[in-house]
Amino acid sequence: DAGVIQSPRHEVTEMGQEVTLRCKPISGHDYLFWYRQTMMRGLELLIYFNNNVPIDDSGMPEDRFSAKMPNASFSTLKIQPSEPRDSAVYFCASSIQGDKLFFGSGTQLSVL
């Protein structure tokens, strides 16, 4: 099993640009999570899906952030427009029935 796959691994962009992060969960998992990790705030849950349906997006910081899960094999997290304070590592994770989470390797986002 390849595990949770995220792309890109690193993203450097300029303020105001649109950023799209991608995630392929583990096959058969019915929950998908997007987390953000910074030194100051640690790991924060942004949004999670169950069977492709968004369940809780209360952690999404602003309307600039949006997430979609068009099918069981793919999810995106989009930031438009991006700002320097969005710089962080973004993790995608998946699980079966909301139990233990399996994390991807993350996307290191730098907004200049």
Place this chain on the structure above:
Amino acid sequence: EDQVTQSPEALRLQEGESSSLNCSYTVSGLRGLFWYRQDPGKGPEFLFTLYSAGEEKEKERLKATLTKKESFLHITAPKPEDSATYLCAVQAGSWGKLQFGAGTQVVVTP
């Protein structure tokens, strides 16, 4: 408001020097407490889930325990490869939603 607090923030150990990490929590309706290990540049890796007070789980040199207000991760005779950040997380209310602590960074020197 749910809170998860880990201590210490950092721990430096000599190889073979056993120690414990603490995770204290205040949540309503705990469903589970999770321990993860995170290496630099990688995502957190699942270690244990504990569901009820008194429960214990072991894996190699690691042992996790749970009471009604806190959990401990005991590292017995650590090796340099045990160096990592150890994260505690609680699941309360909704299945799936985990709240993480800030982590304890452990460095084990030969």
